Structure formats: C-alpha cells, structure tokens
Amino acid sequence: xxxxxxxxxxxxxxxxxxxxxxxxxxxxxxxxxxxxxxxxxxxxxxxxxxxxxxxxxxxxxxxxxxxxxxxxxxxxxxxxxxxxxxxxxxxxxxxxxxxxxxxxxxxxxxxxxxxxxxxxxxxxxxxxxxxxxxxxxxxxxxxxxxxxxxxxxxxxxxxxxxxxxxxxxxxxxxxxxxxxxxxxxxxxxxxxxxxxxxxxxxxxxxxxxxxxxxxxxxxxxxxxxxxxxxxxxxxxxxxxxxxxxxxxxxxxxxxxxxxxxxxxxxxxxxxxxxxxxxxxxxxxxxxxxxxxxxxxxxxxxxxxxxxxxxxxxxxxxxxxxxxxxxx
Amino acid sequence: xxxxxxxxxxxxxxxxxxxxxxxxxxxxxxxxxxxxxxxxxxxxxxxxxxxxxxxxxxxxxxxxxxxxxxxxxxxxxxxxxxxxxxxxxxxxxxxxxxxxxxxxxxxxxxxxxxxxxxxxxxxxxxxxxxxxxxxxxxxxxxxxxxxxxxxxxxxxxxxxxxxxxxxxxxxxxxxxxxxxxxxxxxxxxxxxxxxxxxxxxxxxxxxxxxxxxxxxxxxxxxxxxxxxxxxxxxxxxxxxxxxxxxxxxxxxxxxxxxxxxxxxxxxxxxxxxxxxxxxxxxxxxxxxxxxxxxxxxxxxxxxxxxxxxxxxxxxxxxxxxxxxxxxxxxxxxxxxxxxxxxxxxxxxxxxxxxxxxxxxxxxxxxxxxxxxxxxxxxxx
Numbered sequence: 012x013x014x015x016x017x018x019x020x021x022x023x024x025x026x027x028x029x030x031x032x033x034x035x036x037x038x039x040x041x042x043x044x045x046x047x048x049x050x051x052x053x054x055x056x057x058x059x060x061x062x063x064x065x066x067x068x069x070x071x072x073x074x075x076x077x078x079x080x081x082x083x084x085x086x087x088x089x090x091x092x093x094x095x096x097x098x099x100x101x102x103x104x105x106x107x108x109x110x111x112x113x114x115x116x117x118x119x120x121x122x123x124x125x126x127x128x129x130x131x132x133x134x135x136x137x138x139x140x141x142x143x144x145x146x147x148x149x150x151x152x153x154x155x156x157x158x159x160x161x162x163x164x165x166x167x168x169x170x171x172x173x174x175x176x177x178x179x180x181x182x183x184x185x186x187x188x189x190x191x192x193x194x195x196x197x198x199x200x201x202x203x204x205x206x207x208x209x210x211x212x213x214x215x216x217x218x219x220x221x222x223x224x225x226x227x228x229x230x231x232x233x234x235x236x237x238x239x240x241x242x243x244x245x246x247x248x249x250x251x252x253x254x255x256x257x258x259x260x261x262x263x264x265x266x267x268x269x270x271x272x273x274x275x276x277x278x279x280x281x282x283x284x285x286x287x288x289x290x291x292x293x294x295x296x297x298x299x300x301x302x303x304x305x306x307x308x309x310x311x312x313x314x315x316x317x318x319x320x321x322x323x324x325x326x327x328x329x330x331x332x333x334x335x336x337x338x
Numbered sequence: 339x340x341x342x343x344x345x346x347x348x349x350x351x352x353x354x355x356x357x358x359x360x361x362x363x364x365x366x367x368x369x370x371x372x373x374x375x376x377x378x379x380x381x382x383x384x385x386x387x388x389x390x391x392x393x394x395x396x397x398x399x400x401x402x403x404x405x406x407x408x409x410x411x412x413x414x415x416x417x418x419x420x421x422x423x424x425x426x427x428x429x430x431x432x433x434x435x436x437x438x439x440x441x442x443x444x445x446x447x448x449x450x451x452x453x454x455x456x457x458x459x460x461x462x463x464x465x466x467x468x469x470x471x472x473x474x475x476x477x478x479x480x481x482x483x484x485x486x487x488x489x490x491x492x493x494x495x496x497x498x499x500x501x502x503x504x505x506x507x508x509x510x511x512x513x514x515x516x517x518x519x520x521x522x523x524x525x526x527x528x529x530x531x532x533x534x535x536x537x538x539x540x541x542x543x544x545x546x547x548x549x550x551x552x553x554x555x556x557x558x559x560x561x562x563x564x565x566x567x568x569x570x571x572x573x574x575x576x577x578x579x580x581x582x583x584x585x586x587x588x589x590x591x592x593x594x595x596x597x598x599x600x601x602x603x604x605x606x607x608x609x610x611x612x613x614x615x616x617x618x619x620x621x622x623x624x625x626x627x628x629x630x631x632x633x634x635x636x637x638x639x640x641x642x643x644x645x646x647x648x649x650x651x652x653x654x655x656x657x658x659x660x661x662x663x664x665x666x667x668x669x670x671x672x673x674x675x676x677x678x679x680x681x682x683x684x685x686x687x688x689x690x691x692x693x694x695x696x697x698x699x700x701x702x703x704x705x706x707x708x709x710x711x712x713x714x715x716x717x718x
Contacts, residue, residue, distance in 0.1 A: 026551060026554065029551055030551075030554075030555075033555075037560070037563040037564060037567065038563070040563075040564070040567035154699060154702055154703065155695070155699060157698075157702060158645065158695050158696075158698035158699035158702055159695050159698075160649050160652070160653065160694070162653060162656070163652075163672070163691045163694065163695070166672070166678075166681070166688065166691070167688055167691060169678060170678060170681045170682055170685060170688065173678060173682050174682045174685065181678075269553075271556075272553075272554070272555065272556035272557060273556075273557075275556040275558070275559070276556050276557050276558025276559065277558070279556075279558055279559060279562075280558060280653050280656075280657075283657065294559065294562070295562065295657060298562055298563060298566040298659070299566070299658075301566075306563065309559070310559055310560075310563060313556055313559055314554070314555060314556065317554055317555075317556055318554055321554060
C-alpha cells in the first residue's frame, strides 16, 4: 500500500506542473488582456505617477520578459501563496477566491453525497426488480435526468418559481445573511438554500449513476457465487446486501473520482444561472474582463482540487480492492 | 470426433444460434437493433430533426429567421384549432388572431385572442424568399397564413422574430456542431487509440499519460477559458469551427482510451496472430483487421458522445462565449432567457430547452440501442 501511495504521489507532481503550464497558456491566450488595456489607459493619461505605476507593474509581472520567465515568476509566487492581484477589483486574488472556493468545494462534496445516497438505493431496487413497472419508470426518469443539463433546469425552475409562486430562488443566503460574518444562523441559512443547487448539479450525475449501479448489480446478480449463496438457502436480503452489493459498489469509487470534473462544470454553470457566491460567476466575469490572474488562479485551484479528488479516489479504490495495488 | 459431438450438443442446446449461421455481422446487429423500441424512436426523431433543421430549415419554418414582425413583439404562442368558438368543425386548422392592448402601467403590449375571426393555416404557401442550401432561390414554406395576420406557433421574441423559425434555424448549428466535433475527436481518438493499443510500450505510455492528463481537466471551465480566448473579431464561420475544435480537444481522450481497450483485447485474438504469422505488415493488420473490428465500437462511442458536444455548445453560447448572433443556435436563443425578468414575461422563450433535452435524450436512446446491438451474440 505504501509503495502504491508513493508511486501515485510521484505521478502527481508532473501532472500538477503540466496543469499549471496549461492554465498559464490559457489565461495568456486572449490577444488583449486587462493589463495591456490598463497600461494603454495609463499611457493615455501620461502623468508621471501612472508611469511609475506602469513600470512597477511591468517589472513585477515581468511583462517585458519572455513568456517562460513570466510563467516562472507566476508559478513561484503561486506556490508561495501569492496569487497576484485582480485588476478589475484591485484586490489580492487570495481575498476574492478563498470563500468562494470553500463554498464550491462544499457544494461539490454535498452533491457527491447526494448523488450516492439517491442513486445507490434506486440502482439496487431497479436491478433487483428488473423489468418491473417501477424499474421501467425509473429507467425513463433516469434517462431524462441524464439528458437534462442542470443549468437549463435551473432556469426553468427559477422562472416557474418566480412567476407561479413569486419566490426568488437565487443565491445561497437570505438577504440579511449575505454579507454577514459566519455564525450559526448563517450556516443554517446556507443549508436551507443549498438543497436546490445540490439537486440541480447532481441531477444528471445521479441519473447516470443509477444506470451504472443497476448495470453493475445486474452483472453481479448473474454470477455463479450469487447462485451458490441462494442455493445454500441464504435469505434474499443477505444475498443482495452482503454478497452482491459489496462487489457491485466497488467500481463506483473510481467513478466518484471521475465524476468530479463533471460536477465542477455543472456547479459552475448552475451557479452562474442562480447567481451563487461560488467560483462560477466570478470565473465567468474574470474571463469576460480578461482579468487573467483571477481566472488563472481559479482554473489552477479547480484542477488541483480535482487532481486531489482523483488521488483520494485512487487510494480508496486500492484500499478496497487489493488487485489495483499490485497492478 | 469429439468436437463434432460437442458442436451438435451446442447447436441443439441453443436453437436461436442456429439462425445466426450464414448471416453477416451487420445483419445480426440490425436484427437486434430493430427490437429496441426506444432506440428506434430515438433514431427516427433525430432523423426528423436533421431533415427539418439541417437540410430544409428555411422551408419548414413559416418565416425567415431574422424576419422582424415589429408589430408583434413578445407575442405569446398560438394554438392551432380545428373547432371554432361557435362549435363548427374546420378540416383546415386555424389560429385566432392577436388582439393587442397597451398596458399603460407597464407600457408593454398585452395580447389576447380575438375569437370572432379565424386565421386559416395554409400549406405550401409563398412567403419570405430564401436560398435553399445557399444556391436555389425559393419562397415556398411548409405552412403559413395568407393576408396580414401572422401565425406564431411558439410565439415571438422581443424583436418580433418567430421563435419556431428561429428554433428550426438554430437547430442547424446546434445539431451539426455535435457531428463535426465528434468527427474531429473520432479522428484523433481512434488513430491514437489504435496506435496506443497496438504498439504498446513507450508509445502507449506517452499517449496514456496525455489522455489521463486531458481527462483530469474539468471540461466546462476549460471550454470557457479557451472560448474566451477566441478573437472577438472573427467571422461566424471561423467561430463555428473554433468552437468545434475546442469541444473536441477534450473529447478525444475518453474515446482514445476506449478504443485502446478494445484493441488490446483484439490484439491477442488468434486471427491477428494468424495474420502476423502469414507475414502481414503492421498497417495491413491495423487497417485490414483491427479497424474493421473496432468500427461498431467507434460508432457506439461516437453516438454517445454527441450529446456532450451539443450540451457544450449550448452552455458556451448560453454564456455568450460560443456562437454569437447573427449566427443562431439553441444556446444563442437561450441566452435571451438568461435575463430572468424577460423570461417571466415571456416563458415561451424557454421552448428551446425542450429541443435540447429531446435531442440529447434521443441520442442516448440511440447510442444505448446501438451498444447492445453491436454485440449481437450476447444474451440479454
């Protein structure tokens, strides 16, 4: 197990470096970024203080240096915990993203839990009662759920709530808590608002997981050892939960790691529609304004979060399934 | 002798397998596919969508996509009727014309139905001129009205453009972008997948690391970042291809992995060994044996990955990062719905959502049916 862990960690480092390079390239791709626009603006004014400021910016970010040097500057500071300044908000990036990233992670983890809690029992039921009326209905519902992107569903639900019940479903907090410091009341308020985004983000993932769980379970139920267990005279409950389920649930662990990118993407779009105070809307705005240090830090953090998620999933899989360790 | 006995035993055990003899692989696939009703329905609906939207959108739409009916802004959808207010039955469907009132509190138009008159719907009428496929000039539309009263089955937007016509026209972009994108990722994915699985070794290792790396990126933020980098002064056509390339950059990774798995399994088959011992060259084995055996698998994966691309385009355009007006796709139509207040006033602007969901649903049904059919010997 330790050897496996060390191997995975060694593999993690080049991945992270490659990711940082790609993030840097992406944020530098747009032809006119915010900084150049800012410099042009300052040059137009042409007074001495702005000239000084401009020189400061140029030397700080190494804008007169070649690309790779800019990258090295950016990444060394990034590792040291200095993520640069958002030009639009004129604030350190760190301040802007800390709370939003936390909320994103919280939402993603809740979504995964929700997906599992809903999908596994339904998948088991569907497999055990295969071809029953309820199974057929669940199959249709899960197919439709898979086809419905959360952000479009969010739009429809929001409009329906607003026009039919005059309820505004936007945001994660009530008005009185939006800018308040963290307190017990705020946490309760957050939990009250969170069910809708979690449902919307988890919708297609849950539907997909139901299908996978059902297929896995059907596969296992057809195995000979299940037949053996049944012919031994074991109770059906024991056969399903003790013999079949344990094996059928194994592949889901690696799927949890793989579904994280999907959830983050869905979270982003849903948050933009529902205007949640998570990474989505700010990243979107940063991209529109070409606020490159903000956008780049977001991208980098999301991917790091993902890679870590995959890492944990890998470890969990190796822990439950010894075959993976000795591959 | 003993093998003969076993063969006999097997064939008598499995009488259905007997019918399989003498049928080609594709015949067996078709026979199995035909039994899957959901897949057939999905396929037929998609066929209808592609014919009405991709090939003949202008003809099936009652108006031209950009035709602005300035007197009918934000008009609600009309229902076609057969029975009029007096209870008389008409064989020809009709709609009730709009009656407009000004609401002076909000300064917006309020539409009501004028049930005293009927506006009959005629088929194959002459209307807005257009060029079919950019070549043949025509003004024939599947249906429409004669006279001044228009017909808007899905209502109009805030510029007075017919939503039905815009959905049909927008479908052309939304439906083809998935196909073109999947085509691109198929090309990369299957080439790299086959090479990786067949040659193995260092080559396999490098390709596997790259695909793993690509798959660890969250698709949507990546797409957003790349789409934001497209120069804003690009022409519509360039943006269209830019978006398809962006969508397929991430898509090919998963495909390459699946094909590699298939090739790895096939490589060990005896007929490959036979071909190799007869002195077949590598390219002969790849194109003559491996590729044909992967085709059904490739088709299945492609069908199942088109919905992701369609949704990708829709979400990018919805955010204003993808296709931009005057080019129209379903995402562009939904972008107008991003402003919640407008949509509360005009909920019919959300009708494109229905088309997106139905298209994706049909692709999933079709892909699922194809997947089952691609393995015709498996007993369900």
